[in-house]
Every structure is written in structure tokens, then in C-alpha cells.
Amino acid sequence: MSVKVTRRKFLQTASLAAASIPLAKVVAAETGFVKNPFTPPGSFTGTQTVTGGVCEMCFWRCQLVGKVRDKKLVKLEGNPKSIDNGKSICARGNAGIKLLYDPDRLKFPLKNVGERGKPVWKQISWEEALDECGARLKAVQEKYGSHDIAMFPHGASAKYPMDFFEKVVGTHNVSEASFFQCRGIRDSAYMATFSVPPDESVDMANARAILLIGCHFGENVHVSHVKAYLKGLENGAKLVVVDPRYSASAAKSHIWVQIKPGTDTAFLLAVMNYLVEKDKYDKQFVAAHCVGFSQFKHGISHASLDWAARICDVPARQIQEVAELLAANAPNVSIHPGRHVSWYGNDFQRVRAQACLTAILGAIGVKGGFVKPKGVKVKAISWPKGEHGGEHNLRLLADLHHYSPPGTPTELIRDACISGKPYPIKGCVIWGQNPMQTIPNQQKTVAALKQMDFVMCVDIMPTDITMYADILLPEPCYLEKYDFIKTGTQWNFADKHQQYIAPRMPLVDAMFERRDGVWIMNEIAKRMGYEDKIPVASLEEKINKELAAVNLSIEQLKKEEGIHIQDGKDPYGVAEDLEVLLYSEDLEENGYPPIPTYIPVEEAPQGYSRLVYGRAPVHTFNRSQNNVWLHQAMPVNPVWLNDEIAGKMGLKEGDEVGLVNSDGITSSSRTVVKVTPGIRKDTVYMAHGYGSRNPLLTVGANAGVDDQELITRLAIDPETGCNGMRNNFVKLVKDGKVLDIPA
Numbered sequence: 001m002s003v004k005v006t007r008r009k010f011l012q013t014a015s016l017a018a019a020s021i022p023l024a025k026v027v028a029a030e031t032g033f034v035k036n037p038f039t040p041p042g043s044f045t046g047t048q049t050v051t052g053g054v055c056e057m058c059f060w061r062c063q064l065v066g067k068v069r070d071k072k073l074v075k076l077e078g079n080p081k082s083i084d085n086g087k088s089i090c091a092r093g094n095a096g097i098k099l100l101y102d103p104d105r106l107k108f109p110l111k112n113v114g115e116r117g118k119p120v121w122k123q124i125s126w127e128e129a130l131d132e133c134g135a136r137l138k139a140v141q142e143k144y145g146s147h148d149i150a151m152f153p154h155g156a157s158a159k160y161p162m163d164f165f166e167k168v169v170g171t172h173n174v175s176e177a178s179f180f181q182c183r184g185i186r187d188s189a190y191m192a193t194f195s196v197p198p199d200e201s202v203d204m205a206n207a208r209a210i211l212l213i214g215c216h217f218g219e220n221v222h223v224s225h226v227k228a229y230l231k232g233l234e235n236g237a238k239l240v241v242v243d244p245r246y247s248a249s250a251a252k253s254h255i256w257v258q259i260k261p262g263t264d265t266a267f268l269l270a271v272m273n274y275l276v277e278k279d280k281y282d283k284q285f286v287a288a289h290c291v292g293f294s295q296f297k298h299g300i301s302h303a304s305l306d307w308a309a310r311i312c313d314v315p316a317r318q319i320q321e322v323a324e325l326l327a328a329n330a331p332n333v334s335i336h337p338g339r340h341v342s343w344y345g346n347d348f349q350r351v352r353a354q355a356c357l358t359a360i361l362g363a364i365g366v367k368g369g370f371v372k373p374k375g376v377k378v379k380a381i382s383w384p385k386g387e388h389g390g391e392h393n394l395r396l397l398a399d400l401h402h403y404s405p406p407g408t409p410t411e412l413i414r415d416a417c418i419s420g421k422p423y424p425i426k427g428c429v430i431w432g433q434n435p436m437q438t439i440p441n442q443q444k445t446v447a448a449l450k451q452m453d454f455v456m457c458v459d460i461m462p463t464d465i466t467m468y469a470d471i472l473l474p475e476p477c478y479l480e481k482y483d484f485i486k487t488g489t490q491w492n493f494a495d496k497h498q499q500y501i502a503p504r505m506p507l508v509d510a511m512f513e514r515r516d517g518v519w520i521m522n523e524i525a526k527r528m529g530y531e532d533k534i535p536v537a538s539l540e541e542k543i544n545k546e547l548a549a550v551n552l553s554i555e556q557l558k559k560e561e562g563i564h565i566q567d568g569k570d571p572y573g574v575a576e577d578l579e580v581l582l583y584s585e586d587l588e589e590n591g592y593p594p595i596p597t598y599i600p601v602e603e604a605p606q607g608y609s610r611l612v613y614g615r616a617p618v619h620t621f622n623r624s625q626n627n628v629w630l631h632q633a634m635p636v637n638p639v640w641l642n643d644e645i646a647g648k649m650g651l652k653e654g655d656e657v658g659l660v661n662s663d664g665i666t667s668s669s670r671t672v673v674k675v676t677p678g679i680r681k682d683t684v685y686m687a688h689g690y691g692s693r694n695p696l697l698t699v700g701a702n703a704g705v706d707d708q709e710l711i712t713r714l715a716i717d718p719e720t721g722c723n724g725m726r727n728n729f730v731k732l733v734k735d736g737k738v739l740d741i742p743a
């Protein structure tokens with residue numbers, strides 16, 4: 001019997017998340033509560049349970065146990081003792097085994113005897129590799145100065161090396177993708193508004209209403225966070241989702257605002273103006289904690305419902321409905337700060353608007369609102385800080401980006417590399433990051449790398465960026481080593497007030513010639529003449545010393561199944577001296593809008609559609625591309641195309657296509673079309689983290705399309721220097737023919 005799925009029925013019922021994944025797998029990934037969809041058949045009798053694992057298939061770092069047989073890890077599970085993820089791990093967490101035993105992983109130190117970008121690899125000894133790294137970095141430092149070394153770090157193992165280059169070597173030119181292409185704007189905008197970095201600190205489990213601006217939980221999976229979100233919904237929280245696409249979250253929403261991309265700030269201003277005009281804001285909270293309310297009120301008074309409706313291409317009554325819903329449920333409202341918020345180069349204003357809306361609803365420090373529970377602070381053992389002035393900081397030299405996150409904006413580094421001004425940058429250390437798939441405009445990254453005197457990469461897998469290394473060093477993965485100490489609190493803040501400390505401990509021994517980041521960095525530091533500065537001899541010693549400061553040790557943690565739990569503090573309440581800057585003199589003095597302001601973005605040229613991207617529940621961007629289980633679950637990243645537009649273009653579901661952008665860049669590989677009513681007509685969407693061009697990845701190379709390849713237009717957020725990532729427009733290419741996307 002065939003079932004006719006009408007457009008309306010589809011929109012009512014379907015979750016379009018991960019369109020190519022069987023439903024059972026979507027549900028598994030979406031909830032994180034069900035059995036591992038990838039569990040191989042067979043039993044696990046005769047296995048030994050090893051505790052103390054901490055996942056790093058994504059940054060959330062769920063606590064794990066491993067089932068080990070004959071020194072081989074055969075299964076991963078959530079640590080039942082965890083008060084964070086508990087027994088649950090997501091599909092990617094389960095598939096960590098396939099990363100551990102991936103035959104394509106880096107195994108030995110390698111030297112590139114070919115060209116950067118077209119490497120020819122020669123296996124060399126650690127001695128030779130370290131000598132070359134030490135000597136060539138030292139040569140750059142002596143010839144040009146310490147600031148002429150740039151570093152691109154990512155992940156737990158890059159922290160110790162990053163500190164070495166910043167504190168001991170003395171370069172400011174460190175650029176973390178997690179700041180400059182992801183969440184840096186969010187942290188800076190909240191800090192500028194109420195001096196608290198937000199993380200993902202909203203109490204969704206106890207909210208009466210949740211507002212998501214572009215967040216797509218279910219596709220974006222962090223286990224305890226998704227638990228809190230689902231708990232909130234289960235308790236009856238009203239969900240508002242603002243997204244041009246019918247995401248997994250939109251499918252669960254009470255109100256889906258199918259907004260025109262780039263106009264979210266106008267939407268937020270209209271909501272706030274309506275609340276102020278109708279006297280539906282929290283007067284008590286505003287009087288007690290908010291600065292500049294009268295300037296704020298005046299400054300947003302132009303943002304009528306009709307004004308925003310025209311800009312956002314949504315009905316005025318829907319904006320009103322959202323404002324009424326938030327007011328009716330205030331103050332127990334979770335306005336999610338977002339995570340990957342670098343979109344259009346004007347994002348500081350949007351995120352500041354989210355922070356201001358949170359404040360005028362009084363949704364700070366209350367159940368269901370913005371709440372930042374206090375975990376235990378474990379201070380990292382680090383390198384001693386040398387005597388380095390700030391005179392070479394590119395941001396200060398250019399007098400730009402006064403609200404920049406820590407480090408140096410990526411664009412300033414690349415510009416200096418290419419122009420040699422204000423000084424050359426000739427040494428490059430890339431540690432766990434893949435700037436080819438994180439930073440817009442790959443041609444510019446290649447130009448920056450090609451002019452370097454020396455490039456070294458440290459990673460666990462071959463990636464697009466490792467193809468540009470002169471020396472490539474292999475690290476153990478997160479299942480094979482001690483590392484980062486994860487701390488946090490009970491996932492449901494209202495439930496119990498508990499804190500935990502969970503250092504990463506190995507579940508199995510490292511194989512081949514992989515060496516951890518502390519060992520590698522210490523050996524290079526010795527060769528650069530900094531032996532006397534080395535703070536710890538090994539990663540294990542580092543973790544033990546850090547634990548000793550909170551009266552714990554690795555030995556003790558082993559006895560406690562990998563997790564130490566202690567009483568925590570009630571996270572609710574507002575500090576008496578909390579100040580929320582609705583109007584900021586500091587922003588004004590530095591030449592930025594003092595109240596949240598809508599800054600329009602460029603419209604798509606005729607025949608093009610805006611390219612937006614997001615996450616898939618079974619992939620974590622670049623990190624999981626070559627994972628065979630995850631690849632089987634979602635082998636390519638379909639391009640979502642509105643069904644009416646597809647009809648006009650003569651395209652149907654599953655057609656194979658490439659993409660070309662308005663700068664003439666064509667995708668190197670192809671994907672398939674996902675024909676759906678669940679996306680605006682002026683927008684196409686893909687999951688990020690596909691289409692690697694490294695031929696050493698036997699699973700992930702050329703699988704799907706690398707959306708980053710198409711992101712060539714640069715839009716830099718003036719306050720922070722972060723890269724906007726949704727400023728490109730594309731057409732589709734089928735059978736070699738470029739197809740216009742009708743207006």
C-alpha cells in the first residue's frame with residue numbers, strides 16, 4: 001500500500017534531519033537514549049570493563065567505559081557513574097572504535113619530500129622529525145622574530161603546545177577555529193552585555209519556553225544538552241525555532257519561524273520592541289540590573305512588527321505570537337546562546353540582541369533561564385609566561401576588533417602571511433585543526449601556507465591541511481592516552497546539585513609510533529633551547545599534578561570508576577551587582593553600535609541561492625569523515641533544495657549534482673539533491689564536514705561536497721574579527737551544465 005505524503009502532512013510530521021539516514025538511526029542519534037545503532041552482532045562476554053574514558057568525537061567530552069578483550073577495545077558505552085551523559089553516548093561516540101582502529105590513521109613521523117599540497121611522504125624517525133621541527137622553528141624565530149610563527153590549534157591535546165608558543169616562544173598569532181569561526185562571537189557578545197561567557201548555559205530542562213535561533217538539536221547532538229532539551233519539551237516547554245530550514249528542532253516546535261537568512265537581528269529587535277511597547281518586559285529585573293534602558297528603548301523603537309516582517313519575510317502576527325509566548329512564560333525562558341554563530345559578519349549584534357532579550361525577560365539566574373552552574377575549577381599545569389610585550393599583536397597594530405576573542409583573528413594572520421605586512425609570518429604549527437575545512441577561502445589559506453619557511457602538523461588522521469605539512473607527526477587518539485580533565489555538574493541543574501571531575505584515562509595502549517602532545521612539545525622545546533622551561537615530564541605527570549591540587553590522583557580516580565563526584569552549589573540566583581549593558585558606552589567609544597542593531601546582508605545575485613550549512617547527527621565536521629560506521633550511516637551530505645524550485649529546475653530527489661559559487665569556484669566532488677518543502681526557496685543547505693580531498697582517506701575522500709570549498713567571500717565581524725561563513729551564493733551543476741536557481 002502506498003501512502004501519499006502531502007506537503008502539509010510532511011511538514012506536520014516529518015523530521016527532515018539527516019535526510020539520508022534510516023529513521024531508526026536518526027532517532028538514535030537524536031535522543032542519545034537508545035541502543036547503539038552500530039553495535040556489531042555478538043556478545044561481549046569475556047570482556048573486561050575499563051573505566052575513565054572521555055570521548056572526543058566532539059568537544060562535549062562524555063564519560064565512557066570500554067569493553068576490552070585481549071587488549072583490544074571492542075565496545076564503548078557511557079559510564080554509568082556519569083552525572084552528565086550517564087550510560088548514553090551518541091552514534092559518533094559509539095563509532096569511536098572505528099577511529100581508534102582506522103587503518104588510514106597516521107602511524108609514524110612523516111617528511112614531505114614532494115610539494116606542499118602535493119605531498120610525497122617518507123617515513124622518518126622521531127629523532128629526525130623532532131630535530132627538523134626544532135631547528136626550523138628556531139631558524140624562523142631567529143631570522144624574523146617570535147611573532148613570525150603562527151599557530152592553529154584545536155582540541156584537548158593542542159592546549160599545552162598552544163601555551164608553549166604563546167607563553168614561552170611569545171607569538172600572539174594563535175588562531176583557534178573554535179573561537180574565530182565558531183563560538184568566539186557568542187562569548188564576546190555575552191561578555192560585553194553581562195560579563196559572563198555563556199557556554200551553552202541555559203536550563204532547558206526546567207524551561208517553560210525555549211527559543212532557538214538557528215540551533216538544530218537532534219542534528220547537532222551533545223548528549224547531556226540534548227537530554228536537557230528533550231526533558232524541557234517532555235515537561236511541556238513551548239519551543240520556538242527560528243530557522244530557514246525545517247530542522248529536527250523545527251519539527252518539534254510550537255512555532256517555526258521560517259526566517260530569511262541574515263535577518264535574525266531584525267526579528268529579535270521587533271520582539272524586544274513589542275515587549276517594551278506593550279509593557280511586557282520584567283520591569284523589576286530591568287530596574288535592578290539593566291544599564292541604559294531609556295537609550296535602548298529609544299534605539300529599538302523603529303523595530304515595529306511590520307518593519308521586521310518585511311525584512312525577515314515572515315508574517316508580523318507570527319513575530320507578535322513569539323513575543324507573546326515568551327512574555328507569557330517569562331522568566332522561565334531559555335534563549336539559547338547558540339554555538340556555531342559565525343554566520344554573516346554582523347553576528348556580534350545578533351548575539352548581543354539574544355543576551356538583551358534574555359535580560360528584559362528577567363530570564364537570568366532563574367529556573368529555565370540563563371543559568372551557569374559552577375563546576376570544580378582544575379587549574380592546568382602550564383608553561384611559565386615569558387617577558388613578551390604586546391607590541392606585535394596584529395589586532396592592536398591595526399587598532400581593530402576591540403571585542404576579539406583570545407588569540408589573533410585568522411584573517412589578520414592570513415593577510416600578514418600574504419602581504420608580509422606589518423611583518424612576515426614564516427613558520428606555521430597546525431595542531432589538531434584542519435584550517436582547509438574551517439576557514440573560508442581555501443585559496444587564501446594555500447597562499448599563506450605556500451610562502452612559509454616551515455609548516456608542521458600534528459594530528460591523528462590525514463586531513464586536507466596535513467597535505468601542506470613539511471613534517472607530519474602522529475598522535476594517539478583520545479582512547480589511548482591521559483589528557484584533559486573534564487569537570488561539570490549534574491546535567492539537570494534543578495535535580496541535584498553535584499559536581500564531577502573526570503580526567504581522560506586510556507582505555508587501551510597507544511599503537512605504532514604515536515606520541516602524545518606533551519612528549520612531542522617537550523622534545524621540540526628542548527631542541528629550541530627551552531629545556532629549562534619544561535613544566536612536566538609527561539602527560540600522566542601533568543594530569544596527576546592537576547588532580548593533586550583538588551586532592552585527587554589518577555590512582556584515586558581509578559578506584560572511583562573514572563569519575564569523582566562531590567556536592568555542588570545551587571546554581572540559581574542573581575548576583576546583586578550584576579549589570580546588563582542594554583546600552584554600552586564602551587561599545588560606542590570604540591565605534592560600534594551601543595545597542596543591538598540590525599545590519600543588512602547582501603542579497604543573492606540572480607540565478608543564485610544562499611548556501612547555509614549545519615551539522616549532521618552522525619558526523620562532527622572534519623573529525624569523523626573517514627569513520628566507516630558513520631560513513632555507512634550518512635555517506636554524503638545531500639543538498640537540500642525547495643521542492644517547487646527543484647520542479648522548475650527539472651531536478652528530482654537523488655539527482656547527482658555539484659555546486660558552483662558566485663566567485664566561480666566549483667565543488668571538487670558531487671553529492672545528491674534532497675528535494676523538500678522544508679527549506680526556503682532562496683536557500684540551499686548542506687551538512688558541513690564532507691568532501692575531503694586527501695587521497696589517504698580511503699573512506700572519506702571525495703565523499704559528498706566540501707561546503708567550505710564554496711565559502712570564498714569574506715565577511716569579517718567588526719567587533720570580534722571572526723569570519724562570517726554564510727555569505728556565499730551557489731548554483732547547481734548537473735551533467736556538466738550549470739543550472740540557475742529561479743527566484
Ligand code: SF4
Binds near residue numbers: 055093
Ligand atoms: S556527544 Fe557524542 S561525540 Fe560528543 S562527546 Fe558525547 S558521545 Fe562523544
